[in-house]
Amino acid sequence: MAAFIIACASSKGGCGKTTLAVAIAGVYASNGSSVLLVDADSRKRLQEEWYNPETLSPKIKVISSRVEDVETDVSKNRDVFDVIIIDVEGSANWALAQALQVAHFSLVPSNVSFQDLKDAQKVYNYVESINKESKRYRHCWIVWNRVPTAIRSKEMKATMDEAVTSGLPILTTIHERDAYKAMFSYQTTLDKLREDEAVPSAGKAEQEIAILISAMHEKLEAQAA
């Protein structure tokens, strides 16, 4: 049996790829899985700014991967971890292409705006074109990110509706929460933030990430059936 490989992928910068990667890694690890985060961002921010073996679960490891080595680095670790999560930088570079190619499941975070959605759509279309060429099916789903908890404007609702009308697959919604930022200021994961009562929104963030993970598993099962 080999690792479940997830890519947090978009050619859009700042849409929440790293945030999502870290949040998912934390929820998998706190539920008993071993997780490798592959930092394919040349700025090595995961490795240098977030990863801290003293504050993080030993179930989580991070490696930095050069743009041209993403596929090799993932392959080397397939049999070692339960889950591998690839975090790419926000550009249409080779690492993004490799991540989309090697992953079983690509998650494309998108803020609810047309600019973000257009980038998300390019990624989705590209994965569809890989699927046409390949015998193996790859999932690619968009995740709404930074949605306000209290109220959604009409503009926001219209954009969300139009994404659905355009046939873009939307997996789940992630809200704007301090807990997601605090993972980086405390170099930790959502479960620890919740336990330490460091940030009030940590438990809710953890719950919505758990829902996202279950949704991924459901999509995989539905496709396999």
Next chain:
Amino acid sequence: MTLQRASLRPPRISDDAPAEDGKRLNELAKSSGFGISGGPSGQEADRVGEGARSVLLPAQPRMSLRDRRPPKETRSFNFNCKMKPRIKDKIDEICIARGVSQADVIEMLIEHYDLKA
């Protein structure tokens, strides 16, 4: 709502995935504008694929910006009240489970209330 721990265990992926024509997929990546050297965000990937319909060409005509803009008095509101933590938590739980906003929950409540009235 508590999620089953079991559903948070990753799926078991079998090793015998179909052999892939890696070369062909790499060619596809190159012809789709993904560069080895990397590059600034986005533009190059414009040529990519033709999967979903463009978000710029929705099935229905786009609403004009004026139509999209909500009437002023509904743009934002504040519920000026104190809630029991239990109620606040319940509302949050519903929002997360259904992926709706707090305003949506209130709208649902009102619909329910109107039906009963």
